[in-house]
Amino acid sequence: MQAVPIGIVTVSDRASSGDYVDRGGPAVTRWLEAALSSSWSACTRVVPDEIPAIRRAIEELCDSESCALVITTGGTGPAPRDVTPEATEAACSRMLPGFGELMRAVSLKSVPTAILSRQTAGVRGRSLVMNLPGNPSAIADCLAAVFAAVPYAIELIGGPRLETNPTVVQAFRPPHAR
Amino acid sequence: MQAVPIGIVTVSDRASSGDYVDRGGPAVTRWLEAALSSSWSACTRVVPDEIPAIRRAIEELCDSESCALVITTGGTGPAPRDVTPEATEAACSRMLPGFGELMRAVSLKSVPTAILSRQTAGVRGRSLVMNLPGNPSAIADCLAAVFAAVPYAIELIGGPRLETNPTVVQAFRPPHAR
Amino acid sequence: MQAVPIGIVTVSDRASSGDYVDRGGPAVTRWLEAALSSSWSACTRVVPDEIPAIRRAIEELCDSESCALVITTGGTGPAPRDVTPEATEAACSRMLPGFGELMRAVSLKSVPTAILSRQTAGVRGRSLVMNLPGNPSAIADCLAAVFAAVPYAIELIGGPRLETNPTVVQAFRPPHAR
Numbered sequence A, B, C: 001m002q003a004v005p006i007g008i009v010t011v012s013d014r015a016s017s018g019d020y021v022d023r024g025g026p027a028v029t030r031w032l033e034a035a036l037s038s039s040w041s042a043c044t045r046v047v048p049d050e051i052p053a054i055r056r057a058i059e060e061l062c063d064s065e066s067c068a069l070v071i072t073t074g075g076t077g078p079a080p081r082d083v084t085p086e087a088t089e090a091a092c093s094r095m096l097p098g099f100g101e102l103m104r105a106v107s108l109k110s111v112p113t114a115i116l117s118r119q120t121a122g123v124r125g126r127s128l129v130m131n132l133p134g135n136p137s138a139i140a141d142c143l144a145a146v147f148a149a150v151p152y153a154i155e156l157i158g159g160p161r162l163e164t165n166p167t168v169v170q171a172f173r174p175p176h177a178r
Helices: A024-035 A051-063 A084-091 A097-107 A112-116 A136-156 B013-017 B024-035 B051-063 B084-091 B097-107 B112-116 B136-156 C013-017 C024-035 C051-063 C084-091 C097-107 C112-116 C136-156
Strands: A004-011 A040-047 A069-073 A121-124 A127-132 B004-011 B040-047 B069-073 B121-124 B127-132 C004-011 C040-047 C069-073 C121-124 C127-132
Touching: A004 A024, A004 A051, A024 A040, A024 A069, A024 A136, A040 A051, A051 A069, A051 A084, A051 A121, A051 A127, A069 A136, A084 A121, A084 A127, A097 A112, A097 A127, A097 A136, A097 B097, A097 B112, A097 C097, A112 C097, A112 C136, A127 A136, A136 B112, B004 B024, B004 B051, B013 B040, B024 B040, B024 B069, B024 B136, B040 B051, B051 B069, B051 B084, B051 B121, B051 B127, B069 B136, B084 B121, B084 B127, B097 B112, B097 B127, B097 B136, B097 C097, B097 C112, B127 B136, B136 C112, C004 C024, C004 C051, C013 C040, C024 C040, C024 C069, C024 C136, C040 C051, C051 C069, C051 C084, C051 C121, C051 C127, C069 C136, C084 C121, C084 C127, C097 C112, C097 C127, C097 C136, C127 C136
Parallel strands: A004 A040, A004 A069, A069 A127, B004 B040, B004 B069, B069 B127, C004 C040, C004 C069, C069 C127
Antiparallel strands: A121 A127, B121 B127, C121 C127
């Protein structure tokens, strides 16, 4: 079976200019390495907090790299430079509000400022695109909260099958899709 | 008292072509029969997963059939053919995001893939329009979660009074509206 | 330290025409008086349920009065005259959906009709704008639910520092921002 490409986009002015070591992207990669039992390969990008750059990264990962899943990290807050949700919405044909709702609800158990996150998820062609916060511990909380729904979401939009390691996350599929 | 018309729209390519027996529409009807104690009549439609057909069904049920409530079932997922939320938004003048939030939160107790639902609710004139999933057991869960707010919502937008059977659902109205 | 201006906009046809004593605005003021330990001053407005009037009040409070925070009360329901969320969205450059989600979830513990509220929050320049319901007891519940995140939100968008009285609400800031 061919490795499924997964895009990981770090959105950070400081990481993209080299002033700062990217911690968000590696945290996403480590989580996926533990969670996925089927073959996959990481396509990583580091871009500044600019709508055109983020949007282009998402679109290339979906369209040219055929990523089944594109995960962004960073740029989801209320500050003027935070524009990842806008870029995601521009790249997607439809949005899935349940992802942001659940990630905020879960993060709220750790910090009251979780409500400031504008993180969302959407669909571009056969790719699922989702925003995560930049903070590595929040990344793990968010992925743990939503990932059980991710493999079936990818299948519903025409993407490949991902298998998970049930000690980390148990992918859910309705009986007729197992 | 005159029977209040309630629209029930099954959205399904297979049900509308006759390849499949509609189970969603009858599940909505059965739930309403148990829940409503005042007189009502069902206006049912079965339409394919196409925005114009769904939108037209909603608009006719609101405008020509004077339905106080229009409930759709099916077509709320992330798959390309799922377009019920888009058609609903096109037919409504304003959206009520709290319905989708609560229905997803409640469905999440049964299945992690509840976050994939894009179901929503909105207002068209004096009619309340709400999306339910296609799965009969999820239909009952969603109706049980939100229906206590439905009669008062209909009154706020100028519709008729519905009475509920309190052993199924206790309609809530603030003291000044009782 | 200079007093931080905070805008409080009562949205009500009846209060603005003098037919009704405004109870929402004073309830917001009382809550803030108890919750804030740093110096602030109230800029109050009472406007009818009309998009242009509400929008203009929000914009003036942000732009001319330099309010760090603008809180509206009333006009968030589904009734045709309820247009505060529309006016808020028109005045803001970006929305923060987590506020509305959390306020509805908290209000839902008191009344099932909480899902009918369309209340939201957003950012205009360096000002945070948030909608509250009109009912005084719901106002306190909503402020108690979200206010821990408000001071840091204001700092992230370039506004001044607010200090809270920890017996009412403990403002949260991540370690690097304390």
